[in-house]
Every structure is written in C-alpha cells, then in structure tokens.
Amino acid sequence: MAKVQITETVLRDGHQSLIATRMRTEDMLPICDKLDKAGFWSLEVWGGATFDACIRFLKEDPWERLRQLREVLPNTPLQMLLRGQNLLGYRHYSDDVVKAFVKKAANNGIDVFRIFDALNDIRNIRVAVESVKEAGKHAQGAISYTTSPVHGIPQFVALAKEMESMGCDSIAIKDMAGLLTPMTSAELFSELSGAVKVPLQLHTHATAGLSEMCHLKAIEHGASIIDTAISAFAGGTSHAPTESMVAALWGTEYDTGLDLQHLQEIGFYFHEVRKKYHQFESEYTGVDTRVQVNQVPGGMISNLSNQLKEQGALNRMSEVLEEIPRVREDLGYPPLVTPTSQIVGTQAVLNVLTGTRYKNITNEVKYYLQGRYGKSPAPVNSVVRQQAIGNEDAIERRPADLLKPEMHRLQEEIGALAKTDEDVLTYAMFPDVGRDFLEQRAAGELKPEPLEPLPSEENHQVSA
Amino acid sequence: MAKVQITETVLRDGHQSLIATRMRTEDMLPICDKLDKAGFWSLEVWGGATFDACIRFLKEDPWERLRQLREVLPNTPLQMLLRGQNLLGYRHYSDDVVKAFVKKAANNGIDVFRIFDALNDIRNIRVAVESVKEAGKHAQGAISYTTSPVHGIPQFVALAKEMESMGCDSIAIKDMAGLLTPMTSAELFSELSGAVKVPLQLHTHATAGLSEMCHLKAIEHGASIIDTAISAFAGGTSHAPTESMVAALWGTEYDTGLDLQHLQEIGFYFHEVRKKYHQFESEYTGVDTRVQVNQVPGGMISNLSNQLKEQGALNRMSEVLEEIPRVREDLGYPPLVTPTSQIVGTQAVLNVLTGTRYKNITNEVKYYLQGRYGKSPAPVNSVVRQQAIGNEDAIERRPADLLKPEMHRLQEEIGALAKTDEDVLTYAMFPDVGRDFLEQRAAGELKPEPLEPLPSEENHQVSA
Ligand SMILES: [Co+2]
Ligand SMILES: [Co+2]
Known part of the structure; x- marks a missing residue:
C-alpha cells in the first residue's frame, strides 16, 4: 500500500525540459527493452511539445513513434499529457475532435492520459476524461499548481474531489514551474489524501532544487506515484533523478521495488545520448531558485x-x-x-x-x-x-459548447494529404506545421534538421 | 532554537569537489563583502587540499590567503577541516607540531576547527581539540560516516558522547562519500540529538542526489547546522545548493533567516567564476548513485x-x-x-x-x-x-605517543627558507612541495599554473 511507484519522464518531459524536445525515436528504441523491464508505473512518452517537435524539426510521424514504442514496450503503461479541450494545440477543439483524438491515441498505444486545464476549469477536461474512460484507459486528472490569493489547499482539494467524482482514476498535482516547497507538499498531500480515495501523483520540476524534498514529503503524506527522470536527463528545469529517488526510498516502507543497478545502466545509456544533442543545451543547467522569489x-x-x-x-x-x-x-x-x-x-x-x-x-x-x-x-x-x-x-458556458463539430471540415481541408484519421488529427493539432509535414511526406522530402557534430569531433576536423 | 544555520562551503569543499581545488584568492575577494553580509554560521575556507593546491599549483601562500579572507570577512566565522593528528598532511605529527599549527591557524583567522580521524580513533583528535580550546576557538568533532557490520547508530552515538565529554563545542557527521540516505539521516540525528547537548551539523555530498533529502530529514530530527554550497558550486560530488535549502526551509520552523535574493547574487557571481576553471571540470558532473550500490x-x-x-x-x-x-x-x-x-x-x-x-x-x-x-x-x-x-x-598506544617533539628539527631542516613559523608549518605539512614553494618564493620564481582560455575565446583565436 505504502509502496511508491515511478513515472519515468525521460522520453517526454525530460528531454523537453533539457534539450528542447529533440530526442529522436532512433535514440529511444535501443534502450526500450531495459526501460520495459525496469518496472515503472508508466513511461511518459507523448505530449504537445513532443508531437510538435516530431513534425516540425525531426520530420518523424509522432503516431508512428507511438506505435514503435508500444511495440517494444509491451509491459509498461505508456502515458501522455493532454491539455484538456485544447488537446495538444493552442485552441479549444470541438468535442468530436477531442473524442477522435483520444480514441486514436488509445488505439495507437497510450494507456494513461494525464489531462489538465490551464485555468483548472474542470469543464474543459470533462469530455477528454469521458473519452478516455470509454476507451477503457486510465484517466488522470491533473491540477495546475500555482500560488495566489485564491489558490490554496482548500481550492486544490475541491478540484481533486470534482475530478474524482468525474471518474478520474488518479489525480496529479502538476507543478510545472517548481513552485512547491517541501512543507507545502506535505500539507497539500496530507489534505488531498484525506479527501479522495484515488491514487495521488506528484509532477514537479527540479528548477529550484526542491523537487527531491517535495517528493519525499509528498510521499510521507500520501502520494503514491512520483514523476522522475533518469539521471542523465534530470536536474535543472527537468525532474528529480529516478535513481536518487529509488535509492532514497530503498529499504523503507516506501520502497519502489526497482533495481538500482538496472536503472544505472539506463542512465549511462542516456548520458551518451544526451551528448548528441549538445546544440540544444541551455547555457545554464544548474539550480535556479528565482522562481521561489518572483513566482x-x-x-x-x-x-x-x-x-x-x-x-x-x-x-x-x-x-x-x-x-x-x-x-x-x-x-x-x-x-x-x-x-x-x-x-x-x-x-x-x-x-x-x-x-x-x-x-x-x-x-x-x-x-x-x-x-x-x-x-x-x-x-x-x-x-x-x-x-x-x-x-x-x-x-x-464551457467554451467548447460554442463550437460545432469540425472533424468533417478538417478532413476536407487537408484532403488527400491525410492518409489516415491520425493524419487529419496531426493537421488539426498544428494546422501550418502539420500541413507542411504532410506535404513534405507526400513529396518524399522529409528532412530532419541537422545535428551539429560533437565538440570533440569538430576539434578533430579543425586539426586534421 | 529550531532555526537552522548554514556553513557555506564554496571556498573549500565546493571548489575542491568540482574544480580540483583550483579557485584563486583573486576570485574569492570580490564577493567577500556579500558573503560576509549573508549571515552564515560559518564559511569553510581552509583544509588539506586547499593548502596543497595553493602551494603546488596556484603558487599562493595559503596563510596569506587566510589573512586576506579574514580581513574582508570580519563578521563571519571562518572554518577549516583538520585531519586530527595528521593535521593537513599524510602522517601523524608530534603533539608540538599539532599545537603550533592550531595556534597559528587561530592567529591567522580560523574560528571553527572541524576535526576528524579517518578511523574515528578518538585519541587522534584529542590534542587538536585541546589546542583549539586553548586558543579560545570553536572545536567541532567530526565523525567519519561509513557503513559496515561494525558501524551503526550505537557506535556513532558513542563517538558523539566521547567527543562531547572531550570538550567539543559541536559535532558533525562527515559523510564524505554521500552514503547517507534520508531515512538513515533521520534515525541517526534522532539518536544523536537524544544523546548529546551540543549542536549537531551534517556534512554530506550530493554525489548520489540524496543530500537535500538527507539534510531535510536530519533537520527534522535535530540537526541545527548544515553544510551547503552556493548553487554555482553545488551538485555532483559537491553539496546541496545553499539557495535551495534556504528556500526549502523558508517560512517553516526551521527558517534559516537568510535572504534568498542576496544569496542568488552570490550564486550569479560564482557562476561566472566557475567558467574560468573549465579545464578542471569532470567529464561527468551529474548525479551518480553507484556509491549507494557498491559503497x-x-x-x-x-x-x-x-x-x-x-x-x-x-x-x-x-x-x-x-x-x-x-x-x-x-x-x-x-x-x-x-x-x-x-x-x-x-x-x-x-x-x-x-x-x-x-x-x-x-x-x-x-x-x-x-x-x-x-x-x-x-x-x-x-x-x-x-x-x-x-x-x-x-x-x-596512540600513534603520536611514539613521536618525539619535532618542531625544532623541522625548523632546522628548512632553515632560512622559512621566514616565519607559518613557513615552517607549510614545510611540515608538505615536505617536498612545501620546500619547492619556499625555494621558488626565495628565488622570486612563483609561477601559477596557466589557465586555459575560455572555449569561446579559443574559437575566437582560431577564426581570427
Ligand atoms: Co512538466
Ligand atoms: Co566533504
């Protein structure tokens, strides 16, 4: 019961936070067998930025990536991040698009849908949650964490209760900015675990160097799942290191049951992978506590x-x-x-x-x-x-109540460029970039952006 | 009472852990006014490796560094790490050398002496502790933390009690390898705080990514001082970031009272300083949990x-x-x-x-x-x-019982090269490198090892 489980984020938020979402499928597949055997609660693999980066920069079909990952990760639930009625885009979609998208994501391999709304307007996640339940998948309601005179533990608890009654299978606190402190985490999860029965998960960022402590206190007060990133893609604006949290909980009542040496092998693999993407590294990758001052x-x-x-x-x-x-x-x-x-x-x-x-x-x-x-x-x-x-x-009213069904219109707009419903949804999510991608594919002209050689190779070239 | 205090380690263990102890005094002095105003319990500034690096690589007189720091840090206790009867060297010294060294370190500016023995043989720290008390300074007994069938909480508690009765003003757990886990820290400090009255301090390393959690649990169970490093020199094999621990405790019963924005300014300064020493960076500076597996x-x-x-x-x-x-x-x-x-x-x-x-x-x-x-x-x-x-x-018997007084012999050996007792002690600590240093000084030939230009400057030169 008290056992803690892990959502490994390296394939989504880890590389999104640290190398501008540029990791390619070819660098994911070789390690999937080890990832699959690790015993994670879920592997986060999909979201708005990964989808966008696939079609914009990597010239990969994000649906194809998902199917490939599903194939080599038969034993691990695959998770995605969904912006409620916005899906992966920047506007509200009509309900028929939401339903179609969730159905296709489920069909192609997603097991766990983490669904949030930027305003925590619960009406904006309802159709997505219902669609996930209909597909027989895990619907996780996520609360956007923030601080303000109108945001406090009572408001978050009320949201959690609403999500639970809506049918969410679990509830996550989504602290995208790394605002949580350890003691606030303790209070928040203490209240949440007293108020709802579904499992509670914490998603927080390591930006200010507080994430490990927040996880620990959340766990002590009722969180049973935490989001971490394998060490090579941890820290900075990413998450707490998976290996460190597993080591911290080892031998305690919160033991994750994961094998540390096995995780270390995964870490070494991604350490090498990260080098390949050095051009996307931030100048500053250390701890930055400014968010704790100016929020x-x-x-x-x-x-x-x-x-x-x-x-x-x-x-x-x-x-x-x-x-x-x-x-x-x-x-x-x-x-x-x-x-x-x-x-x-x-x-x-x-x-x-x-x-x-x-x-x-x-x-x-x-x-x-x-x-x-x-x-x-x-x-x-x-x-x-x-x-x-x-x-x-x-x-x-709910903004989407004003929208007429639009799948049909979208299909007509993109026409023969779409070979599948998935292609229509790609166009729906990213009208310009999505169309470009489909056109380039039709013309056989998909060219991934080039990667700069490693600094050592460059030096080699200079001296050769 | 529950308020937590900070020992800032950037001027000793921070740069020792991350840039091979190469930080120069010229890069310390400009920020000392801000450091002095921060309100640290102490600033760690001196130890075996800093002393060695000064004379071996930087061609700085470590005593002169200490006096300069003392001058510009009038309000902050300065701390050093002392290897008991080994002082800063690799052998046991006779008691007269230990007494002379402590006296001179105190005279030149050290307020807090952290004293440990590699075997936790309490006899090897006694003379140093007594000399510190005689100089009217703070003697901190440090326990070398390890795990083994004969090392457990009862053994550490017994050591702490012995150190307290010996007259130690505070006691530190020195976890040089980063072996501690959060739950072990909780148990250890819980037992220690029940057994001794003097303040308890934790020194642990961030190697495995557990240091922040260990500090938090130690604090919750009785530690009142923790060792941290300003963020620019934190993480990896160094310590938990100062700013993060201050933010984590802010507004709680453990509030450090330190100003986060003030600390951030110090962090930005050292972020720039660190670039200058890029040639001493390890290839790998991330989290490494292997120590938790193989110890x-x-x-x-x-x-x-x-x-x-x-x-x-x-x-x-x-x-x-x-x-x-x-x-x-x-x-x-x-x-x-x-x-x-x-x-x-x-x-x-x-x-x-x-x-x-x-x-x-x-x-x-x-x-x-x-x-x-x-x-x-x-x-x-x-x-x-x-x-x-x-x-x-x-x-x-205690090993040093077999040693005759040796200050006189050392003075004679180094002769006119030593202008002061401090010079004799430099020679005593590092016979070969110390003599070289004094000879080079006499000949007016002190040349610090060169620093490689910044990578950006190099590129500039190549393309120019
Ligand atoms: Co995130
Ligand atoms: Co240390």
Missing part, C-alpha cells in the same frame, strides 16, 4: 527575455517581472502554464514597453476576457475588461 | 581507474570493486576517507593484478596493521597481519 516560471523568463531582446529592450526585464503579477491579478490569477503564461507574459511586455498599461491589448487577452479559455480562478478586473471588450457579455 | 566513494573510483589505466588494466575495474570490501573487512572496516581510502584501494589493485591476494603488501598496509594509524574499528584479519608483519606486536 515566475523559468521557461517564461527565457521567452520574455527573447521577446525583449528582439525589441532591444532587455533592460526592461525587471519592470516586466514586476508587471507580471499585476497582469495576473487583473486576469483573475490564472496559473502560469501553456497558454496562460504566454498570454500574461506578452501583455506584461506590452504594458511596459508602451508606457501605458493596456494601451494595446492582445487578441489573446481579449479572448481570455471574453471567457473563451474558460472561467478565470478569480473575477477579472472589470476596468480592464471594459477597456478590452467593452460592455460585451463574457461567455458563461 | 565505494566516487573520488576513490576515479583514482583507481587512473591507477588501472596506467598499468593497462582498466578492464580489471569490476574485480577491484569486488576486492575493496574484502580488503576493507581484512583491515577491520576502516571508513574510506583520506588516507584509508588510498590504503585500501591500492592494496585491492595489487591483490587483483598480482593474481594472489596479499602476495605483495604495501608499506601503508603494513603500517596500518602495526597500528600506526590508530585503532581499527574492528579487529583485523590475523592471517593477513601475520603475512604482513609476522609476529611483531601491534602498537596499542
């Missing part, structure tokens, strides 16, 4: 600094960092995760650079204020709303 | 692999790793720390390469079996002892 996720800061650099305004960064919490308050404290992190960040940059707050308002903020992303955690600032959308009423 | 410290494995490589026998490594626990058992389970790690490791290599165990026996093993390093934790293998030293009786 802004590290990934968001690097995006902002790119935006500011393009406009020659990198010196305004500290003003933008001060503006972010104000915009977030105006918008009713959305958690900062895709897509709300981009929505808040871009508006904060505009507010600073134009010199007048909300002089320019992005379309995304307008949509947000219209309720088109769902219900904000707290009421939005009515002055800002008035300025953005006038006296227009905000949508009270 | 052999990472540093020892790299030394062994160098030894084996020189003899063209790198393929025998796994045999050597299997032989180490057997040799350790034969020698009565010494903890693997300087100098016992070298003694055990070299003999294990000989046993494997000659094909017959103890066909050749090193002088160090003979000395060890004669009792010249002190009392072994358990009785040694009598067959091996017979083979090594025949029927000769082992020393029962």
Whole structure:
C-alpha cells in the first residue's frame, strides 16, 4: 500500500525540459527493452511539445513513434499529457475532435492520459476524461499548481474531489514551474489524501532544487506515484533523478521495488545520448531558485527575455517581472502554464514597453476576457475588461459548447494529404506545421534538421 | 532554537569537489563583502587540499590567503577541516607540531576547527581539540560516516558522547562519500540529538542526489547546522545548493533567516567564476548513485581507474570493486576517507593484478596493521597481519605517543627558507612541495599554473 511507484519522464518531459524536445525515436528504441523491464508505473512518452517537435524539426510521424514504442514496450503503461479541450494545440477543439483524438491515441498505444486545464476549469477536461474512460484507459486528472490569493489547499482539494467524482482514476498535482516547497507538499498531500480515495501523483520540476524534498514529503503524506527522470536527463528545469529517488526510498516502507543497478545502466545509456544533442543545451543547467522569489516560471523568463531582446529592450526585464503579477491579478490569477503564461507574459511586455498599461491589448487577452479559455480562478478586473471588450457579455458556458463539430471540415481541408484519421488529427493539432509535414511526406522530402557534430569531433576536423 | 544555520562551503569543499581545488584568492575577494553580509554560521575556507593546491599549483601562500579572507570577512566565522593528528598532511605529527599549527591557524583567522580521524580513533583528535580550546576557538568533532557490520547508530552515538565529554563545542557527521540516505539521516540525528547537548551539523555530498533529502530529514530530527554550497558550486560530488535549502526551509520552523535574493547574487557571481576553471571540470558532473550500490566513494573510483589505466588494466575495474570490501573487512572496516581510502584501494589493485591476494603488501598496509594509524574499528584479519608483519606486536598506544617533539628539527631542516613559523608549518605539512614553494618564493620564481582560455575565446583565436 505504502509502496511508491515511478513515472519515468525521460522520453517526454525530460528531454523537453533539457534539450528542447529533440530526442529522436532512433535514440529511444535501443534502450526500450531495459526501460520495459525496469518496472515503472508508466513511461511518459507523448505530449504537445513532443508531437510538435516530431513534425516540425525531426520530420518523424509522432503516431508512428507511438506505435514503435508500444511495440517494444509491451509491459509498461505508456502515458501522455493532454491539455484538456485544447488537446495538444493552442485552441479549444470541438468535442468530436477531442473524442477522435483520444480514441486514436488509445488505439495507437497510450494507456494513461494525464489531462489538465490551464485555468483548472474542470469543464474543459470533462469530455477528454469521458473519452478516455470509454476507451477503457486510465484517466488522470491533473491540477495546475500555482500560488495566489485564491489558490490554496482548500481550492486544490475541491478540484481533486470534482475530478474524482468525474471518474478520474488518479489525480496529479502538476507543478510545472517548481513552485512547491517541501512543507507545502506535505500539507497539500496530507489534505488531498484525506479527501479522495484515488491514487495521488506528484509532477514537479527540479528548477529550484526542491523537487527531491517535495517528493519525499509528498510521499510521507500520501502520494503514491512520483514523476522522475533518469539521471542523465534530470536536474535543472527537468525532474528529480529516478535513481536518487529509488535509492532514497530503498529499504523503507516506501520502497519502489526497482533495481538500482538496472536503472544505472539506463542512465549511462542516456548520458551518451544526451551528448548528441549538445546544440540544444541551455547555457545554464544548474539550480535556479528565482522562481521561489518572483513566482515566475523559468521557461517564461527565457521567452520574455527573447521577446525583449528582439525589441532591444532587455533592460526592461525587471519592470516586466514586476508587471507580471499585476497582469495576473487583473486576469483573475490564472496559473502560469501553456497558454496562460504566454498570454500574461506578452501583455506584461506590452504594458511596459508602451508606457501605458493596456494601451494595446492582445487578441489573446481579449479572448481570455471574453471567457473563451474558460472561467478565470478569480473575477477579472472589470476596468480592464471594459477597456478590452467593452460592455460585451463574457461567455458563461464551457467554451467548447460554442463550437460545432469540425472533424468533417478538417478532413476536407487537408484532403488527400491525410492518409489516415491520425493524419487529419496531426493537421488539426498544428494546422501550418502539420500541413507542411504532410506535404513534405507526400513529396518524399522529409528532412530532419541537422545535428551539429560533437565538440570533440569538430576539434578533430579543425586539426586534421 | 529550531532555526537552522548554514556553513557555506564554496571556498573549500565546493571548489575542491568540482574544480580540483583550483579557485584563486583573486576570485574569492570580490564577493567577500556579500558573503560576509549573508549571515552564515560559518564559511569553510581552509583544509588539506586547499593548502596543497595553493602551494603546488596556484603558487599562493595559503596563510596569506587566510589573512586576506579574514580581513574582508570580519563578521563571519571562518572554518577549516583538520585531519586530527595528521593535521593537513599524510602522517601523524608530534603533539608540538599539532599545537603550533592550531595556534597559528587561530592567529591567522580560523574560528571553527572541524576535526576528524579517518578511523574515528578518538585519541587522534584529542590534542587538536585541546589546542583549539586553548586558543579560545570553536572545536567541532567530526565523525567519519561509513557503513559496515561494525558501524551503526550505537557506535556513532558513542563517538558523539566521547567527543562531547572531550570538550567539543559541536559535532558533525562527515559523510564524505554521500552514503547517507534520508531515512538513515533521520534515525541517526534522532539518536544523536537524544544523546548529546551540543549542536549537531551534517556534512554530506550530493554525489548520489540524496543530500537535500538527507539534510531535510536530519533537520527534522535535530540537526541545527548544515553544510551547503552556493548553487554555482553545488551538485555532483559537491553539496546541496545553499539557495535551495534556504528556500526549502523558508517560512517553516526551521527558517534559516537568510535572504534568498542576496544569496542568488552570490550564486550569479560564482557562476561566472566557475567558467574560468573549465579545464578542471569532470567529464561527468551529474548525479551518480553507484556509491549507494557498491559503497565505494566516487573520488576513490576515479583514482583507481587512473591507477588501472596506467598499468593497462582498466578492464580489471569490476574485480577491484569486488576486492575493496574484502580488503576493507581484512583491515577491520576502516571508513574510506583520506588516507584509508588510498590504503585500501591500492592494496585491492595489487591483490587483483598480482593474481594472489596479499602476495605483495604495501608499506601503508603494513603500517596500518602495526597500528600506526590508530585503532581499527574492528579487529583485523590475523592471517593477513601475520603475512604482513609476522609476529611483531601491534602498537596499542596512540600513534603520536611514539613521536618525539619535532618542531625544532623541522625548523632546522628548512632553515632560512622559512621566514616565519607559518613557513615552517607549510614545510611540515608538505615536505617536498612545501620546500619547492619556499625555494621558488626565495628565488622570486612563483609561477601559477596557466589557465586555459575560455572555449569561446579559443574559437575566437582560431577564426581570427
Ligand atoms: Co512538466
Ligand atoms: Co566533504
């Protein structure tokens, strides 16, 4: 009962966090036999960024990757991350697309669907959860963790209860920014485990160097599954190292039962693999506790600094960092995760650079204020709303209720380029990049982006 | 009372663990004002390896470094690591040398002396502890942590009690290899805090990725001081990141009271400094849990692999790793720390390469079996002892009892090259390298080893 289980993330969030999601299927397959024998609760293998990177950069069919992994991982549940009604894309899809996508993902090999909504608007995950249950698969409800005056343990507990009654088979806390501290983890899981009966899982990031401690305290207070990454793809903006957590729990009542030497062999394999992708490494891969001070996720800061650099305004960064919490308050404290992190960040940059707050308002903020992303955690600032959308009423209903079925339209749009329903869904998720991919495939012109040679090989070439 | 305090190790163990102890005083001084204002319990700044690296590679006078640091760190206790009767060297010194060394270290600026013995033979730390008390400074007894059939919580508790009655002002657990697990830390500190009244400190290494969790559990069970390294010199074979531990404890009953933003500024400074020393970086700086499987410290494995490589026998490594626990058992389970790690490791290599165990026996093993390093934790293998030293009786007394005063002899040997008692002690600690240093100084020929340019600068030169 107290035994702890592991979701290994190296094939999704691990390489997404550390090498810009660039790991190729050819580097996954050789180690799958060992991965399959390790005894993980699940292997996270799929999500929005892996799908996108496959078609955009690697010129791989993400569905084909999934089928290949399924083939060589017969004994391990495969897991994906799904953005509720957004699926893997950046807009709300109609219910028929959601149902089709979940069905195809299940058919091609996904066993565990982790489903979240950026605003924690539970209505946005319902159709996905129901579709997963219909496919006979494991539906995990994930709560986007954040801190704000309207986010606390009672709110998270209420969400967990709603997810449980909705039929979720387990519940995850998704701390994408690494905001959790050990003592908060203890309190949160203590309350959650008292309130729901389904298994509780923790997904947190190592950014601030707190993830191992958060896992330990969560486990002591009722978490039974944790997300880790094999050491070669752990740490920094990724997760706690799998081997370290297994060693930490070994011989205790929380023993994972996994074999440390077996895991070390997997770690050595990925250590070599990582070298191949050195061009995608961040300059800084160490511990960064700034998120604990300003509550802004590290990934968001690097995006902002790119935006500011393009406009020659990198010196305004500290003003933008001060503006972010104000915009977030105006918008009713959305958690900062895709897509709300981009929505808040871009508006904060505009507010600073134009010199007048909300002089320019992005379309995304307008949509947000219209309720088109769902219900904000707290009421939005009515002055800002008035300025953005006038006296227009905000949508009270679930955003997808306004959408007509669209699978048929999508099929027609992409036409003969789609050989399968999976191809239609690829186009649906990423209209531009997806179409490009299908066109290149039709023309026999799929060319993966080149990898730079290893630094040692380069030196060799210079001296040769 | 429950408040936790921090020993910052970046100026000693941090750079010793990650860049071969090569940080220069010039890179320490500019940040000392910020370090001094941080509010650390102590700053570890001095020890055997820093002393050695100063005179061997950096051509700096380690005493002068200490005085400079003292000058710019008026408010922070400065700490050093002392190998009991071995001081900073590799042999037992006579008591007059121990007394002189401690006195001079105190005079030049050391406030906290962490004193340990490789065998945990308490007789080998007594004179050093007494000398520290006489100088009016803080004497910390450090227990070399290890695992074996004769090392368990009762043995460590007994040692702690002896150290307390000896007059130690605090007691540290020195887990040089990163062997501790979180649950063992909890039990150990729970028992220690019930048995002694002085403050308890934990020194553990991040090698296996367990250090943060060990600190947390130790703190929950009675540790009030922990050793950390500022993030830029944390992780890998170094320590848990200072900023992460401060963030983890913030707002709890264990709050360190340190300012996270202030620490982040120190971290950014050292992040830049570290780049300068890139030539000393290990190829592998990530988490390595192998020590949790084979109980052999990472540093020892790299030394062994160098030894084996020189003899063209790198393929025998796994045999050597299997032989180490057997040799350790034969020698009565010494903890693997300087100098016992070298003694055990070299003999294990000989046993494997000659094909017959103890066909050749090193002088160090003979000395060890004669009792010249002190009392072994358990009785040694009598067959091996017979083979090594025949029927000769082992020393029962404290090894240094056999040594006559030697300061006078040392003074005469080094003669006019020594301008001060400190110079004599430099020579005493490192007879060859110390003499070379003093000769080079006399000749005005102190030349620090060159630093390789940054990779980016190199590229620049190539393309220019
Ligand atoms: Co994540
Ligand atoms: Co150490």
